[in-house]
Amino acid sequence: MDLNVLVIGGGIHGVGLLHDLATRKIEGIHLVEQARLASGTSSRTTKLVHGGLRYLERPAQWALVREALRERAFLLRNLPGLVSPLRFVLPNFKSGRPAWLVRLGLALYDQLAREGGLPKARRLTKTEVAQLAPYLRPERLEQKVGSGFLYYDAQMLDDVIVRVVAQAAIRLGATYAEQTRVEEVASAGEGFRIRLSSPLGEQVVRSRVVVNATGAWANANLLKWGCSPRIPCLLNVGSHLLLNPEAVDARPEDCAATLLQHDDRRVLFFIPWQGHWLLGTTESLLEGTPDKWECAPGDREYLLRVASRNLNLIEPARHTREFFCGIRTIPLPAAAGRLRDRSVSDAWREQPFASPWYLRTLDGDFSSLSREAVVDEAVRNLFTIYGGKFTTYRALCQQVGDQVAARLSSSVPSGTLLKENWFLDELKQVRPELFRSDPRLRQQ
Ligand SMILES: Cc1cc2nc3c(=O)[nH]c(=O)nc-3n(C[C@H](O)[C@H](O)[C@H](O)COP(=O)(O)OP(=O)(O)OC[C@H]3O[C@@H](n4cnc5c(N)ncnc54)[C@H](O)[C@@H]3O)c2cc1C
Structure with missing residues (x-):
């Protein structure tokens, strides 16, 4: 098999990149996953699509929060049923941050979300806290909590989203294989020679560009493939x-x-x-x-x-x-x-x-520690994605997609930031029941 791009790893970053490249009409793009799609960290999250309220304490992270809130709005619009609004009660613990600081933080959160499609935060009385969060221990509420706040974020079905995004890439001509592990990546001429193993046996493919999107395995894989990682x-x-x-x-x-x-x-x-x-x-x-x-x-x-x-x-x-x-x-x-x-x-x-x-x-x-993602090109045309949040996968994958497209001299821009409703057709296949129950979807 001769490829333009081999993406390694079937988590949200691998499938997100596959989809991004497919929207650029790049041909010969393939993904391999050693187990099942979303079997890694991408199905083991806290299930939140969020800006990350606590990162507001460090102004250097505000741009990241802003980006995550923009992505939250996009995913709420485009993956209804898989990403849904979630109310949060923020009890104001007497020993915790002062109420004025929390109020300021929430106002900033709403401001950064701009027209994010969710209601703005508001103050709650202690009685309202108890009504909305009846599972809080009454004695703790009585002694430790003065009042509280209500704010909004979103939650998701992480593993289903990975499959929907993969499906969207397939529809545009990309391919993927599960239970296929990359054992070796060796430089060969302008690109790489890659040895794969699967239950069917071994296979060798060639690719001009390789993207290592293997999450926690990223550096261990690079070492195994004989490349020196540069990012601890x-x-x-x-x-x-x-x-x-x-x-x-x-x-x-x-x-x-x-x-x-x-x-x-x-x-x-x-x-x-x-x-x-x-x-x-x-x-x-x-x-x-x-x-x-x-x-x-x-x-x-x-x-x-x-x-x-x-x-x-x-x-x-x-x-x-x-x-x-x-x-x-x-x-780091x-x-x-x-x-x-x-x-x-x-x-x-x-x-x-x-x-x-x-x-x-x-x-x-x-x-x-900063939770910002890093993309490194340890060897020319071999990119590695480190870190990142599920919520911001699309923005990160577009950035990597730009770098990969430049290497392939492709001038077609990413479609993922331009086009809404990318996923609705795939959603109909994966979760048909949503289309019977959600009036927003029936109108599509
Ligand atoms: C506890 C926890 C909670 C989180 N909660 C949230 C949250 O609520 N909201 C949010 O936005 N973000 C959250 N995150 C962050 C988010 O989950 C991750 O950023 C994201 O899932 C990482 O995806 P990935 O594709 O990089 O890695 P993974 O999902 O781990 O995918 C990597 C894949 O590579 C495969 N692989 C490895 N080696 C090979 C090989 N040699 N050949 C083939 N395949 C290989 C693995 O099997 C794996 O499936 C959380 C993270 C953690 C740890």
Whole structure:
């Protein structure tokens, strides 16, 4: 097979890029995924399509928040049923940030969202907090909460979106193969010779450009393929508890989500999701490899502790339906210079999934690290995507698409930022029931 572009990894960034390239009418584009589409981090998220309220505390991140809010509006319009508005109660804990600061933050959030299609934030009385979030522990509410705020974000069906985006790319002529792993990437003339393995056996393909969109595996793959990564990453595990409806004495669909600030100041979400309840997420350094998807030891107990301290749950341990985790890739371009130190790069080669030793000094506080994505071209025509948010996949994939198109001398611009309703036909295939129930869709 002779390709123009091989995309490696079937998470949101891989399929998003495939779709972006397909809208540019680039031919010979193919994606391979070692397991199933969305089997990596892209199905293990907190299910939020959001700007990231907490990033407002750092003005350097405002542009990222603004971009995420713009994407939130686009996804709400284009993936109805898969992305839906979500009400949030923000209890104003007496020991937490002062109410005037929270009010200012929410006003800024609304301002950055501009015409985002969602109602603006407003103040809540303590009684309203209790009505909207009846699962908050009454004694905690009584002692610790003065009042609160109501604001809006959105939530998603992450794995279904990955499939819908892949479907949209296929419709435009792209192809993909699951259960196909890239074992080797070697330079060959103007491009690359790539060895793939699948249950059917081995296969060799050639491609002019290769994009490594393998999330947490990105650097380990580069090392395996004989390329020296230039961007060190912190890999951290975020765990969630998915609880059955019986865990709360209220119907999920009648309640708002909440942002909890635990006693250690960590912020966690408690969200009604698909008739269930989702509590998360934690941040612990990855021990082991991403293949095992092992939640960090102690995270389950930590989440249950947060639950018992803040929430009025009925036997949460018994009503836990699932305990799952995803792996964040936090690129650290500022630390790239460290890799020139032989002892650091050697240690890393031996344990490519271990987080760099100097980061352990952060003592679990990763919140100060920027969550901005990085795209690196370690070898000419071999791009790697590091980090990023699900919410902003389209903007990131357009940026990578521009770089790839330039290498192929393609002058057709990306269609993904120009055209609305890209996904409706694919949605009809994947979720026909939505078209029977949502009047907005029946009009299309
Ligand atoms: C706990 C947690 C919660 C999050 N919550 C949110 C949220 O609520 N909202 C939000 O916007 N963002 C959220 N994020 C961020 C978001 O989930 C990620 O940015 C996004 O899913 C990353 O997608 P990806 O395509 O880069 O990686 P992945 O989804 O991990 O995809 C990489 C794929 O590459 C494949 N692969 C690896 N090696 C090979 C190989 N050699 N050959 C072939 N295939 C290979 C893997 O099997 C995998 O499927 C969250 C992240 C975490 C960790």
